[in-house]
Amino acid sequence: MADILSQTIPYTDITVASIVFALVVLVAGIVIAGVLSGTFRKGLKKTKLPELIIEFLVRFLRALLYVGVLLAVVSALGVNISSVVVGLSAVIGLVLGFGMQDSLNNLAAGIWIASLRPLDKGEYVTVNGMSGTVHAVGIMATELLTPDNQFITLPNKLVWGSPIVNATRMPTRRVAVDVGVGYSTDVPKAVAIAMDVIKRDSRVLADPAPAVITTELADSSVNLQLRAWVNTSDFWGVKNDLTIAIHAEFGAQDIEIPFPQLDVHMYKN
Structure with a gap:
């Protein structure tokens, strides 16, 4: 058993033991991220924050935690994290130059939607020709549920950049x-x-x-x-x-x- 764990993957310096350890870190990280997200959600629900903002913050935290889990898995494989971070930074910079503007726009629009709340969870709205009950506002997209149970995902930039007809905001x-x-x-x-x-x-x-x-x-x-x-x-x-x-x-x-x-x-x- 020890001999198997000490064997390396062909053309790499990664051992079987490192892969097993990385899988354990991955599973544990996902579980811990879920627990922390749930705890964070419960804590926010004790405040007077609207449900829409709570959902946005929880999703944002979960995304950050998953990035941390990914880096922990890479570290468990014996890869130098600093070099990975530098590499990711270079890739991100390249992607930003060729098309990440939409993602950044969606992220910024999501923050504005969650902050100013032209729509809120549970409200029935018409946005960009789409109508439905607001299910959630995520980091990149707003989710609507139609009366016949169709699930609609709209990029946040389209929501923020379009007229919003809110049918249930007024009493x-x-x-x-x-x-x-x-x-x-x-x-x-x-x-x-x-x-x-x-x-x-x-x-x-x-x-x-x-x-x-x-x-x-x-x-x-x-x-x-x-x-x-x-x-x-x-x-x-x-x-x-x-x-x-x-x-x-x-x-x-x-x-x-x-x-x-x-x-x-x-x-x-």
């Missing part, structure tokens, strides 16, 4: 339901019926007051819009229920909801 939102009525309809009556439909929903807030307005005299209909302010958590439920309720109520009250139509007039010469 209240305005629901808007559009509906058209026929030109022969008594519009004031239709408005009164629509207003009654809104007021029957207990989730609709009294302040700001709900309203029904005429938005357009369209080709085939007079278009109305039901506007109701609700708590953000009730937004989609109220929008769905108001849409169903106004359709049912207009049908019960013989209020026509027309479909697009075209009148063709034919004249005989």
Whole structure:
């Protein structure tokens, strides 16, 4: 057994014992990095820091720990770390000159996002044409989870450099339901019926007051819009229920909801 451990890898001075020791260091390092990251996370959760910043700091620390583990493994193999660091520095300098700008931009953007928090964990946002619930902001990318459970990874520089529409940051939102009525309809009556439909929903807030307005005299209909302010958590439920309720109520009250139509007039010469 001792003879096997003392054997060297062909064309190198690395012994089998060094490789075994390096593997032990690697496994132990990964375990220790995980424990330290978990401890760091628990400590940060006792503070008042937002979850988004906590996740960013934990991921940043984990990356640094993994770099330390890598250097420890290289040292266990008997390689001079100083020469490795010098070599890595040269490689990093070369890579920076040819394309690491994007990585540095992503890192800087991640720091700005975590610090200024235009979006936060658990919020529903639209960024760069992508919509989803914020899962995390990492060192290089922001992670979104769509309602149908698709996982989206966006480079941080695209997030920071794009308009961010945050649908859940504010405590209240305005629901808007559009509906058209026929030109022969008594519009004031239709408005009164629509207003009654809104007021029957207990989730609709009294302040700001709900309203029904005429938005357009369209080709085939007079278009109305039901506007109701609700708590953000009730937004989609109220929008769905108001849409169903106004359709049912207009049908019960013989209020026509027309479909697009075209009148063709034919004249005989």
